[in-house]
Amino acid sequence: MKQVVVLSGKGGTGKTSLVAAFAHLAAANHVPDAPSASQIRLVLVDADVDASNLELVLQPRQLEAHDFVAGELAVVDPELCSGCGVCETVCRFDAISIPSAPGPAYARVDEFACEGCAACLYACPQQAIHMQPQLVGQWFRSVTPYGPLFHAALRPGAENSGKLVTLVKQMARFLALDNSYPLVLVDGPPGIGCPAISAAAGADMVLIVTEPSVAGLHDFERAWGVAHHFGIPVAAVINKADICPQGTQQIERFCHEKKIPLLGIIPFDVAVTHAMSSGRPVTAVGGPAARAMCTVWDAFLQRLGNLE
Amino acid sequence: MRIAVASGKGGTGKTTIATGLALALEDRPVLFLDCDVEAPNAHLILRPELIWRQQVDRPVPVVNQTRCTGCGHCAEICRYHAIAVMSGKVLVFPELCHGCGSCVANCPEAALSEYGRPLGVLEAGSTKTGITFARGVLEIGELSASPIIRQLKKWAVRTELFPHALSPEAVEIRDAPPGTSCPVVETLRGADFALLVSEPTPFGLHDLRLIVELVHEMNLPAGVIINRDMANDGALERFCVEANLPVLMRIPLERDIGQALAAGQPLTAVRPAYGMALRNLFEHIQLLEARGIRT
Known part of the structure; x- marks a missing residue:
């Protein structure tokens, strides 16, 4: 069983949209014009416990709710x-x-x-x-059309987000081990502090979603720094890549320098926002970003196969 | 006047608004605090010359083995499980320690003392246009952002760093981290107004609800900026009406604005008209703060 955590450093680069697309692609070959799509059973975790948004696109049905006292x-x-x-x-x-x-x-x-x-x-x-x-909050076990989901809601202003992240990840891990799921996919929080480190702890790979803005690159370097600090392999994806082509080149150079495999680049596409507004993964809607995500998904699976 | 720019969701444009506002208020003494110590970005836009520097340490216990009797009182006292006693030997886990000092104060043998464990740094200086700028930077691999923000707020308002600290005209602008947990609370504590930046998407609305819950609990007056505005189902605005939150400004979703901001240009340079809009926004905030709900 492999555990992959999606981080970004900077917020709003598209972590959740990518995780939702991955969940959709993992479940079945839904996308007719995808180059190839591969199925894999996975357990999903939303580790952004103080701004959890994955549930808004995965339409989960809640099976259990538990209080979190800490x-x-x-x-x-x-x-x-x-x-x-x-x-x-x-x-x-x-x-x-x-x-x-x-x-x-x-x-x-x-x-x-x-x-x-x-x-x-x-x-x-x-x-x-x-x-x-x-x-300080609640955590939930749910099912989505694409697999089980563990998520949580930290009370606004509360402390102990790191502990809650650790808890939902642990629950997902147990389920994955008990039922031979080959992958736990964790939608991480922004930043590089307590909740991000708790999300990355024990991961087999950190996938960093960045964007070609000065802030995106700056925070990508910091997120990479954290994964590197804890000795976790990193792969990267550049989202909204065409917004600033020079920025994309800078990120590519940084990846090359640090030997970070770049799994693909995704163009800016309003279809991502429209998909979110209709509560669906973008790959269920289609468009340039969805097609790019299919390619990224294939590269991701290949990378996952090479991990050991 | 202390304005905290927050959002709940990341990437909605907090830094764009906070830096734009700082630049627009050029005729006032402005102190800019980048409180997003995990992912600080405002310096990339304001480009200050950073000349002041201060390390932020957390006091962490260290054991004097000759005095320690291994009684285990320190481990019982610590609420963070940062101390364990195994076969009479005290083990400290510095990354779990909050630096409260209880173990040191309560050791019956006075066998514990403290050393400073570096968590990050504070840096400050001024921009070309005279904005006093200060930021905190969390060390890679460290967990705790809040103590750095707490120190930053105290450190930057000293008059040697910000000569206008005591002027009634002075404006402090705090750029908050995303989310609604402890680092955001630390940024909002002591602010006079919460300027909330959202976008008309389900993610934007979901996270705006959470941050609004927090600012209400903290008794802070607040208003909303709708960024990347476009045709939408109106849910964000309905929420603002229901929650009695004034919509103070809108910025449309336009590709060239996004491109220029990505390249590190301030909003006021991309579209100079926003300079005036932000000055009007500030006047609006002053009115709202004056009849604010704070006690």
Whole structure:
């Protein structure tokens, strides 16, 4: 079983559109004018847990929903708090303070800043603080027309996105191992920090979707840097390649320099947006981008076969 | 006035708007903060000369083996499982540590101290047109973006770096990372207004809903810019009406705008008319902020 994670560094380069197309192509030879299409059974994961969009194009039917409880928040008992302010001095996240408002002074917690470290609890001489576990989101097991999907919804503003990413990936992995799926395909988050690293952990390949803008190239280099740092093989796809041909050449040069296999280039095509608006993978709609994605899919499968 | 430009979905045009706004407000003292420390891009458009530099460290515990008795109190205290005690020996996992200092403060043998583990850097300078620019850059392979953003916000507003920090005319523009999790929260904390950039697609709308939920919870006044506007089913605008969010500006989907932005040109150079539109937008934001819902 192989696990492939799609990253980009920069957001909005087309990770989800490509993953949806791959899911569609993997399930069957739907595209009549594709050069060739190959079927493979796969388990899908949406690891962009704070902006999960894969479900909008794959029309999943939810089978299970589970609460995700992670991390804690400091809670002050105003009856016990003497307002001494020791908590404020030990908190390194500026998350607890004694407001100088008139009336009885007691500590208030800024729940957006609290990291649940409990430093205030350990330091409080009145034992006025306790920690409360946080329900920070939900995760789901669903079926799509193209295979099972594991996805999640982190509560806006919540922490622990990395843990939730790890959880949905693990669930997908178990299912894949139990049922001999040869591929787990993970739609990753943008960026290169906690959720992106959690998504890439344990992957057999990172597929980077980039675009030929100055920002796209800059962030491609950073995303590649992360995969390289963790020793994960990388392949790349250039999306919206014709928007800036010089930028595409620059990316090609970078790929050549770093020996990153370039699986293909995809032109800008409004059909991608239209497909998204009708809730379908673009390969189910057709057009220049869809045809290019078929070629990329073939190159991807070949690359996957060569991994060991 | 502190304006945070956010979106939920990535690639909707946050940096385009944030840099365009900074350039349009040329007659005011502007501090630009690139808070997308995982994928910072605003410098590619504003092209500042970066002359200030500051490393961001996270304090991480280190064990004095001669003092440590292996009692395991530190491992019990740590809420992040960053310390384990195995056969009387303390093991620290620095990448899990949040740097809260509880283990150090509560060790009965005073056997723990801290060292600074580098997470990234802060850099600052000015652009040719006089914008003070500062950004954070997360080290490749590091997990935590939020502490860098937290430091960036404090570091950049010192008067030695931004001489107009205390001027009532000063405008701070924060370019937020995508998503709605902790780095976005850190960027929005302390802002006066959330300028939300979306696009009329199902992905754009889905993620706008999430960021709107967050700014409402944080009690921030907000408005929306519809980028890459084109014929659509009107769902995005219906949502804005329902959520009582003013649509402050629209930028149509046009290939030549996209091409010029991709090459690193600012919006105000691609279409100078947007300079005036962005100045009007700023005045609109000032009005909205003045009668904002903040307490």
